[in-house]
Structures are given as C-alpha cells and as structure tokens.
Amino acid sequence: xxxxxxxxxxxxxxxxxxxxxxxxxSGLSAGKSDVYYYSPTGKKFRSKPQLSRYLGNTxxxxxxxxxxxxxxxxxxxxxxxRLRSDNLSLSKGKPDLNTALPIRQTASIFKQPVTKVVNHxxxxxxxxxxxxxxxxxxxxxxxxxxxxxxxxxxSIGPDSSDETLLSAIASALHMSSAPITGQTSSxxxxxxxxxxxxxxxxxxxxxxxxxxxxxxELKVHQARRSLEEALMxxxxxxxxxxxxxxxxxxx
DNA sequence: GTTCTCGGCCG
DNA sequence: CGGCCGAGAAC
Numbered sequence: 001x002x003x004x005x006x007x008x009x010x011x012x013x014x015x016x017x018x019x020x021x022x023x024x025x026s027g028l029s030a031g032k033s034d035v036y037y038y039s040p041t042g043k044k045f046r047s048k049p050q051l052s053r054y055l056g057n058t059x060x061x062x063x064x065x066x067x068x069x070x071x072x073x074x075x076x077x078x079x080x081x082r083l084r085s086d087n088l089s090l091s092k093g094k095p096d097l098n099t100a101l102p103i104r105q106t107a108s109i110f111k112q113p114v115t116k117v118v119n120h121x122x123x124x125x126x127x128x129x130x131x132x133x134x135x136x137x138x139x140x141x142x143x144x145x146x147x148x149x150x151x152x153x154x155s156i157g158p159d160s161s162d163e164t165l166l167s168a169i170a171s172a173l174h175m176s177s178a179p180i181t182g183q184t185s186s187x188x189x190x191x192x193x194x195x196x197x198x199x200x201x202x203x204x205x206x207x208x209x210x211x212x213x214x215x216x217e218l219k220v221h222q223a224r225r226s227l228e229e230a231l232m233x234x235x236x237x238x239x240x241x242x243x244x245x246x247x248x249x250x251x
Numbered sequence: 252g253t254t255c256t257c258g259g260c261c262g
Numbered sequence: 263c264g265g266c267c268g269a270g271a272a273c
Contacts, residue, residue: 027257032264034256044254047266066265255272262265 007038010069014059016040019069035067154204182206 007018018038024030037045045051048066055061065072182205 029257
C-alpha cells in the first residue's frame, strides 16, 4: 500500500496544477518545509523562477506567492518588470543599440525583462559584454545548441566572441527599422571608443548575398518542419497521458 | 539512470 | 530568515 503524498489543487494556477508541501524530518533544518508544484503533465517545479520560465506569459506570477500558492495582492508594490516603453519614449532619436535592452521588439512573446545597469561609473567598460552568453533555450532550461556564424560577419571591439556578435546583431534588427550595416567607418576599427556609430552593432560592415538569403530560407523551412513534428509528438504524448490519468483514477 | 532530501549560499 | 538550487543519498 503506497501512501500517496498529498498534492493539493492550486486554485491560483491553471487547472491540473498541483501543489505539495514536504516537511523536513531530519538534519539541522528539520521542521522546515519545501514547496513543490506539479504541472498537468507531471513535471516537478521547486522554485518560482523555474515555474515562471515554464509558464512564460500564460500566467502573471508577479503577485503569486510560491510558498502559499496564493495570489498576494500585497505584493503589488514591486516595480520590477520594466516596461520597454520607458526606454524607448525617453530617447527621442535612434536608440543606442549597444546599450538599449535586448528585448524582443516584434511580437511580444517574452515578457521577461533584462537587467540594465545605469549610471555606473564604469559603464563604458562593460557595455561590450552586455550581451555575452545570451542563448535561446527551451522550457526545461536547457540551452539549445550554439550558432555558427558566416565568415563574413566579424565582430569589432574588445569582445570578439561569436555569441556576443550574434546577440548584438539580433538585438539591432529588433530595435531599429533602419538597415543594419555594421560599423562602416574604418576609423571605428582602430579606435571604437571614439568612432563608434552607436546606432549600429559592434560588427564590421558586411554584405548579404543572394545565396546567403537562399540558404537561410532553406534553414527556416527545415526548422518549420522540425517544429511541426515536435508539436505533433507533443500532442500525442499529452493525449496518451490524459488517457492514463483516467485509467489511474478509475482503478 | 532518476528521485528525494537536506545543506548552504546569497539576497 | 527564507527562497532557491547544488549535490549527495537513496532508490
């Protein structure tokens, strides 16, 4: 006879989510309790950030209290979650692509903001590194594979890593409707600190050929097929699971 | 290998 | 002090 540990329904979350509280029964922290949540598919979550990344924009966890599992109106004061209109409206001209937030500017599917350090005395020293290490990742927090960039793209300035370059360009494409050319002035090459065009990413001037475009179209096509297959597999998996759930309940 | 549990860091 | 996550223990 297995004593199923009690997982209670959590009203503050979408249907099917369960909450569990486990009391520590030994050690220095005996008596303390840990709270876990289970998605409808059974995945376990042990912290609010983890939950938040998984749910994305589906649910606003701003005032969700992880420990109690309830919405706490009192937590409304937190002014985190910067609106990007703040940053755009107060800079009338072109945004400075190397210091503005790398938030997606097209369809808003990511609402998580990115930390921006302002008024730091050494600001100039680390804006080059701001985008370092940004990666696409999936909902289970695993980093997806890194990108290979074409030889024609070359970084400029102190940080020459590919990942920073890629992020800088992606950010530029999102932030500006003007063409992205890279740094066209050869003077910027020798002394970026002075000649940098801040409305362009830290990247040498580059050209995009017709073949580049055809190649990319092919990649997009293949990626769409992969996505289609993955979605299909997921739908089937969920269907199977709900069948199993009903059988368990009936037994 | 996966899951459970407590330690311990850091804000 | 509590949230969060690493890592050893347990399975």
